[in-house]
Amino acid sequence: MTFPILPIFGKDIDNVLIDKPFLKLAGQAVLDASEFATDADILAAAKKCSNNFKSISIFLDSVEQFNEKELINILNNGVDKIYSIKQITFESIPPSRLVSNIPTGLARADDMSLDAFSEAVLSKLKSDRKDGLYTTLVVDEAERCLGLVYSSKESIALAIKKERGIYFSRSRNEIWEKGATSGNTQKLISVDLDCDSDALKFIVGQDGVGFCHLETESCFGNFSYGLVELEKTLLNRLSNAVEGSYTRRLFSDEELLNAKIKEEAEELVEAKGKDEISWEAADLFYFIMTKLVSCGVSLKDVENNLNMKNLKITRRKGDAKPKFLKKKEDSIVEKKLKIDTSKDEPVFLQVVESSDIEGVQGAVTRPIQKTSEIMHLVQPIIENVKTNGDKALLEYTEKFDGVKLTSTCIEAPIPEEYFEGLTDEMKNSLDLSIENVRKFHAAQLQEEPMVVETQPGVVCSRFPRPIERVGLYIPGGTAILPSTALMLGVPAQVAGCKEIVFASPPCKSDGKISPEVAYVASKVGASKIVLAGGAQAVAAMAYGTESVPKVDKILGPGNQFVTAAKMHVQNDTQALCSIDMPAGPSEVLVVADEDADEDFVASDLLSQAEHGIDSQVILVGVNLSKAKIDRIQQAVHSQALELPRLEIVRKCITHSTIILCKSYQEAIEMSNKYAPEHLILQINNANDYVKLVDNAGSIFVGAYTPESCGDYSSGTNHTLPTYGYARQYSGCNTSTFQKFITAQSITPEGLDKIGRAVMCIAKVEGLDGHRNAVKIRMNKLGLLPKV
Ligand SMILES: NC(=O)c1ccc[n+]([C@@H]2O[C@H](COP(=O)([O-])OP(=O)(O)OC[C@H]3O[C@@H](n4cnc5c(N)ncnc54)[C@H](O)[C@@H]3O)[C@@H](O)[C@H]2O)c1
Ligand SMILES: N[C@H](CO)Cc1c[nH]c[nH+]1
Ligand SMILES: [Zn+2]
Numbered sequence: 128m129t130f131p132i133l134p135i136f137g138k139d140i141d142n143v144l145i146d147k148p149f150l151k152l153a154g155q156a157v158l159d160a161s162e163f164a165t166d167a168d169i170l171a172a173a174k175k176c177s178n179n180f181k182s183i184s185i186f187l188d189s190v191e192q193f194n195e196k197e198l199i200n201i202l203n204n205g206v207d208k209i210y211s212i213k214q215i216t217f218e219s220i221p222p223s224r225l226v227s228n229i230p231t232g233l234a235r236a237d238d239m240s241l242d243a244f245s246e247a248v249l250s251k252l253k254s255d256r257k258d259g260l261y262t263t264l265v266v267d268e269a270e271r272c273l274g275l276v277y278s279s280k281e282s283i284a285l286a287i288k289k290e291r292g293i294y295f296s297r298s299r300n301e302i303w304e305k306g307a308t309s310g311n312t313q314k315l316i317s318v319d320l321d322c323d324s325d326a327l328k329f330i331v332g333q334d335g336v337g338f339c340h341l342e343t344e345s346c347f348g349n350f351s352y353g354l355v356e357l358e359k360t361l362l363n364r365l366s367n368a369v370e371g372s373y374t375r376r377l378f379s380d381e382e383l384l385n386a387k388i389k390e391e392a393e394e395l396v397e398a399k400g401k402d403e404i405s406w407e408a409a410d411l412f413y414f415i416m417t418k419l420v421s422c423g424v425s426l427k428d429v430e431n432n433l434n435m436k437n438l439k440i441t442r443r444k445g446d447a448k449p450k451f452l453k454k455k456e457d458s459i460v461e462k463k464l465k466i467d468t469s470k471d472e473p474v475f476l477q478v479v480e481s482s483d484i485e486g487v488q489g490a491v492t493r494p495i496q497k498t499s500e501i502m503h504l505v506q507p508i509i510e511n512v513k514t515n516g517d518k519a520l521l522e523y524t525e526k527f528d529g530v531k532l533t534s535t536c537i538e539a540p541i542p543e544e545y546f547e548g549l550t551d552e553m554k555n556s557l558d559l560s561i562e563n564v565r566k567f568h569a570a571q572l573q574e575e576p577m578v579v580e581t582q583p584g585v586v587c588s589r590f591p592r593p594i595e596r597v598g599l600y601i602p603g604g605t606a607i608l609p610s611t612a613l614m615l616g617v618p619a620q621v622a623g624c625k626e627i628v629f630a631s632p633p634c635k636s637d638g639k640i641s642p643e644v645a646y647v648a649s650k651v652g653a654s655k656i657v658l659a660g661g662a663q664a665v666a667a668m669a670y671g672t673e674s675v676p677k678v679d680k681i682l683g684p685g686n687q688f689v690t691a692a693k694m695h696v697q698n699d700t701q702a703l704c705s706i707d708m709p710a711g712p713s714e715v716l717v718v719a720d721e722d723a724d725e726d727f728v729a730s731d732l733l734s735q736a737e738h739g740i741d742s743q744v745i746l747v748g749v750n751l752s753k754a755k756i757d758r759i760q761q762a763v764h765s766q767a768l769e770l771p772r773l774e775i776v777r778k779c780i781t782h783s784t785i786i787l788c789k790s791y792q793e794a795i796e797m798s799n800k801y802a803p804e805h806l807i808l809q810i811n812n813a814n815d816y817v818k819l820v821d822n823a824g825s826i827f828v829g830a831y832t833p834e835s836c837g838d839y840s841s842g843t844n845h846t847l848p849t850y851g852y853a854r855q856y857s858g859c860n861t862s863t864f865q866k867f868i869t870a871q872s873i874t875p876e877g878l879d880k881i882g883r884a885v886m887c888i889a890k891v892e893g894l895d896g897h898r899n900a901v902k903i904r905m906n907k908l909g910l911l912p913k914v
Pocket of ligand 2: 608610611712713714804838845846847
């Protein structure tokens with residue numbers, strides 16, 4: 128702050144500013160404390176000043192006028208400095224804030240004339256230019272540069288007098304009032320001198336289209352779209368937004384706006400990585416700015432507040448309020464479960480009645496990010512891999528998986544070192560699982576063509592062909608999944624795919640793939656293992672790179688980045704690549720009745736909860752008593768505490784629920800609506816209810832059928848549709864690795880049977896070429912009457 132005048136105000140500050148508005152241009156003010164009785168009076172005056180001045184200080188004759196606590200209070204509430212002739216030092220007050228030397232330029236505001244004010248500025252200025260002018264930087268209220276101009280002593284005096292942007296035009300050699308002809312005028316807000324007093328800074332409020340004669344906001348073009356521009360847009364929308372628009376809805380529905388702020392804040396909390404965090408933060412800023420504008424609070428007000436907080440000399444401890452650290456229902460549940468929470472925070476599921484429509488809606492909402500948001504994050508990754516191939520792949524592996532590799536793939540035959548550490552027990556377990564999966568998938572293989580004679584002489588057939596080159600994604604972010612390798616590799620082999628490529632993120636510690644995944648890869652005849660994960664692995668297989676072959680279909684589960692990338696490439700005709708299904712974060716819905724074993728129920732819920740924080744587990748209870756619910760919650764809690772992935776489980780459980788139904792029928796309907804990846808029936812006569820299931824990836828029937836068996840060894844596939852896609856997708860099966868070709872063969876007799884129908888329909892479609900292809904043949908066969 129180098130303005131040469133520091134006006135000192137007494138109690139009558141308002142009237143003085145009405146009489147002498149030019150004083151505001153100093154941008155700084157001092158309050159004479161001798162005119163105020165208490166620290167509260169000083170702060171009230173300082174608050175009033177804060178609208179007009181960037182900096183406010185206090186002048187004390189004697190520091191003893193206030194005690195230490197009061198001085199701290201003054202400095203903690205936006206006062207920059209306390210000037211005091213008689214000095215005392217306090218340990219808790221920095222010497223830079225309690226100053227004994229009286230600043231230069233201090234002058235009584237009520238005695239100050241306009242001429243004296245201008246003269247004080249002009250006498251301080253020196254010009255280093257031949258024409259005697261002063262370089263003047265013009266900035267807006269957010270201190271964004273509008274342009275560079277020149278001022279003369281006369282133009283400065285006039286600018287101060289009229290409080291407008293008035294400069295000296297070198298081209299016209301005359302005083303120039305900005306906007307006098309264009310209407311793009313400027314209100315002068317404050318004037319600063321630079322460190323050696325040879326240049327000025329005018330802070331102005333710019334009216335009209337902007338500062339530049341080319342009608343841009345600044346002489347350097349328009350400003351980029353940051354918070355200041357967002358504020359302008361929203362202010363504009365506040366007065367002009369069309370009825371029915373989203374912004375209008377937000378302005379008029381406070382509850383919706385507040386809910387969006389909470390929602391975006393939560394998404395920001397959960398966001399990871401620079402891109403995702405900046406994306407979520409931008410969303411949050413949007414809703415916050417909407418709230419500010421709708422409440423008449425400006426960005427400047429917020430900045431003033433930040434400034435004030437920055438001046439605090441004592442700070443609060445900053446702990447979060449308990450309600451944000453613990454779930455609201457904790458206390459009830461603690462009582463109910465009688466859990467010693469001092470040792471272990473309870474792991475419990477929310478409970479809702481099926482009649483609570485909103486509660487159920489919340490319970491069955493999957494904790495996933497909007498596809499559009501994830502797409503925005505994966506698209507640049509895909510484009511980069513498409514353009515830069517292996518180089519980009521290696522860079523992303525270093526960035527996301529923390530491994531610096533020199534080559535992207537392991538080629539078959541996989542070198543021995545990759546199998547190190549594989550025990551016989553593990554090999555036998557994998558062999559048993561592979562065999563069961565092979566049996567079940569081989570049984571699905573249709574080898575003979577299907578032949579149907581639809582009319583005498585019209586033979587239609589259909590036969591399968593393997594998809595030639597398949598890319599199998601084996602997740603490896605939070606857990607290494609050799610079971611997924613076999614669930615995908617075995618049916619690919621059974622179907623007869625010619626090239627099987629595996630992709631999986633490499634292990635952080637040694638940059639390798641797990642020996643179990645390597646073992647399965649060699650058993651199913653994979654030609655390569657791409658050491659990469661996420662969107663980058665999907666892109667590499669979809670488009671091919673120098674080392675990764677382009678495949679025809681990509682299969683396999685993965686997190687939201689993997690799923691979004693699969694969906695992107697399948698929509699890109701350039702990739703010419705299909706996918707199996709959106710198989711995202713694991714989920715389970717367990718239907719249990721009063722007779723279900725609570726330990727079994729809890730273990731099934733936890734087995735999927737441990738997959739990832741974005742997994743979801745739901746228990747649909749049929750006529751469960753309160754005591755039963757408590758026992759299930761207790762079992763979930765005590766089993767969870769023993770799990771190594773407890774922290775993941777805890778997060779998953781925060782969006783997992785028990786829904787209470789009144790009948791088996793209602794429970795199955797609830798499940799059909801949710802369309803779970805896995806449905807577990809732990810109810811009496813479970814088999815009888817299978818026929819009522821319309822939507823589910825895979826069903827586990829009866830108390831002794833844990834979902835884990837399907838995950839590993841029984842024979843069914845564990846790559847299954849999630850997000851509710853079980854409504855329209857099947858889980859992975861042998862036909863997922865095949866396509867079907869149809870063929871037909873027609874004899875003259877057959878042509879006689881269907882030819883007229885073909886001609887008739889072709890005619891109505893206006894496709895005479897089609898009609899002719901039949902007509903010519905039928906004519907030659909003498910099947911049509913001569914005309
Ligand atoms: N539906 C099914 O059939 C099925 C089967 C098995 C597993 N799953 C699910 O698969 C998922 C596996 O997820 P995972 O994370 O453990 O492994 P993953 O291999 O799917 O994902 C790990 C990769 O994600 C990428 N990634 C991580 N953070 C990123 C970021 N901020 N930006 C861009 N990329 C990023 C990295 O490249 C990393 O290699 C789990 O949700 C699990 O529930 C589903
Ligand atoms: N349950 C997962 C599918 O949602 C598959 C899996 C692999 N390993 C253990 N489980
Ligand atoms: Zn599982």
